[in-house]
Amino acid sequence: MNHQNHSQHQMMNHKKHSKHDTSSHAHHIEVFKRKFWISFALTIPILLLSEFIQTWFNFTLVIPYQKEIIFLLSIIVYVYCGFPFLKGMAQELKKHQPGMMTLIGVAISVAFFYSSATVFVISGKDFFWELATLVDVMLFGHWIEAKSVLGASRALEELVKIMPTTAHLIRDEQIVEVPVSELKKDDLVLVKPGEKIPSDGIIFEGESFVNEALLTGESKPIHKEINSKAIGGSINGEGFFKVRIQKTGEETYLSQVISLVRQAQASKSKTQDLANRAAALLFYAALFSGILTYIVWFLLGVLDVALERAVTVLVIACPHALGLAIPLVVALSTSITAKSGILIRDRKAFETTKDVDVVVFDKTGTLTEGKFGVSDIVSFLPENELLEYTSAIELNSEHIIAKAIVEYAKKKVVEIPKTVNFKAIPGKGAKGLVRKKEVFVGSPKLLEELKLTSNDKRIIELQKQGKTVVFAIVESKLAGAFALSDKIREVSKQAINQLKESGIKVYMLTGDSKEVAASVSKELGIDDFFAEVLPDQKSEKIKLLQEKGLKVAMVGDGVNDAPALVTADVGIAIGAGTDVAIESADIILVRNDPRDVTKLSFLSKKTYSKMVQNLWWATGYNILAIPLAAGVLYSYGIIINPAIGALLMSLSTVIVAINSQTLRKYET
Secondary structure: OHHHHHHHHHHHHHHHHHHHHHHHHHHHHHHHHHHHHHHHHHHHHHHHHOHHHHHHHOOOOOOOOHHHHHHHHHHHHHHHHOHHHHHHHHHHHHOOOOOHHHHHHHHHHHHHHHHHHHHHOOOOOOOHHHHHHHHHHHHHHHHHHHHHHHHHHHHHHHHHHOOOOEEEEEEOOEEEEEEHHHOOOOOEEEEOOOOEOOOOEEEEEEOEEEEOHHHHOOOOOEEEOOOOEEOOOOEEOOOOEEEEEOOOHHHOHHHHHHHHHHHHHHOOOHHHHHHHHHHHHHHHHHHHHHHHHHHHHHHOOOHHHHHHHHHHHHHHOOOOHHHHHHHHHHHHHHHHHHHOOEEEOOHHHHHHHHHOOEEEEEHHHHHEEEEEEEEEEEEOOOHHHHHHHHHHHHOOOOOHHHHHHHHHHHHOOOOOOOEEEEEEEOOOEEEEEEOOEEEEEEOHHHHHHOOOOOOOHHHHHHHHOOOEEEEEEEOOEEEEEEEEEEEEOOOHHHHHHHHHHOOOEEEEEOOOOHHHHHHHHHHHOOOEEEOOOOHHHHHHHHHHHHHOOOOEEEEEOOOOOHHHHHHOOEEEEEOOOOOOOOOOOOEEEOOOOOHHHHHHHHHHHHHHHHHHHHHHHHHHHHHHHHHHHHOOOHHHOOOOOHHHHHHHHHHHHHHHHHHHHHHHHHOO
């Protein structure tokens, strides 16, 4: 009971934390929005009263105490509207880590104090209008950034809204409408055609096709029958069915996805570290350039130009786009991957995926279906006839091999005749009369007992491959043989070809014999394999590859692969379905489709590429702007003032925002 209370307490805390995250982002948006509009309103009179702007646009507006009024308006812009940047600068300098906020803080402070000096102390043109427009641009950029980051988080939280608010609860053979929040584990609910499944559960009665596209990225409607898993929020097709509720509230698949996405967006990106270093580097470069500019012009004896140029360099050196470059891509890519059924637990692992040299797949349940199936038939009768005789006997057996043969016969739409005098032969097989003919089905031991031999090369080859071979004997003659193995997924070959085409080697790990491993590897075109590996030895094989200097991604089902998933540079749990809480994996693939590994690699490369492009767009303009602001081409009449600098800066911000949005074309 105490444990249950503790779990509920944790769940409540998680809910509060989730709400706090969202409300915190929303609060930031409101703060930046409010300050932007106030700053924008004050900028209009500052611009109209500015001597520089009047000269530029060739108009005159003179009022009493003009400079003092501009000064008072600018104090509000600097202190109130610019406060988030000044506070951020203080925090960065306190940590001895100058970055984006320091760049902005220095720019607006230099503009304000230099301009104030021109009102009361020195002669020169003021920069109040540049201060105002700079604060406008910065606040607008931060407002858009906060909206974009929150928008990507909300894109997933929008999924919560697809959950129905009510459910048809079956209570005492009566259907009662109840709020979904009141559902408990083991409740039985009815889902009608076209309705959304109210919460995660197991189908208890009925069947239908269900659309899970919004949740798992699986585009085709999935056939659901008794004992199939049902995900809350997925949309029922045309059938009726009853669902036994298994998970509610924070335990549901959807809640876990949202929690994981929030965690991934909060986790640091390696490229974000690069952006922070770039901001610090720009701060020092701007400071050095500003001081150098002042010294050069001072030595040339042009004092008013010296101070103005130095201030201009410091004012325009701060590219706001740098603050947007990484967060926008992180927010968007996390949202896009989640919609594709790829859940990122660790951002750094996601970025490492682009550098992976080798992908190691666990065989059973990953490349194969993890269940026995007929892979080959060698027939000495017409194949359908052989299937009829064999399945007629096997229909009476509960053995896994017998079930696989019957399932195969049903897929081939073979009519299964009745069996008379069925008898199991322990450890060897079974026999019976089918259409008045004596039929035996069993292992090589049964063949020996009946004193029959098979020298057929095809059968010998199948046995060499480590496959389980079952013989059918009709009227004392060998009628054919069935080879059974763990069935290879139809999409596995495609996935491996895609990985190899992109220059990634593919290895396979399995506990099966070398013969089985060699057969599967050959069929799929795998580069190499490790066979007869016990679960606790899997991580050692990963280390072997890492010791060769290779970056390794391990793909497994997350059950007995946990140590290997942790050891690999990137641990990928595949086919997790609704079980997204696999702690050992960095990345979780919801669908049991190895092709999603290729998609993951592709999205990792595209995301990193967008981040690097954004960093270049964000910082590239400084390479041009700082020398021009310093007055390198002054003698040619080419000079850049803070207004043009602010324009270039806002242009780079817009380009970064648009460039980030182009990631959306990879949404599936």
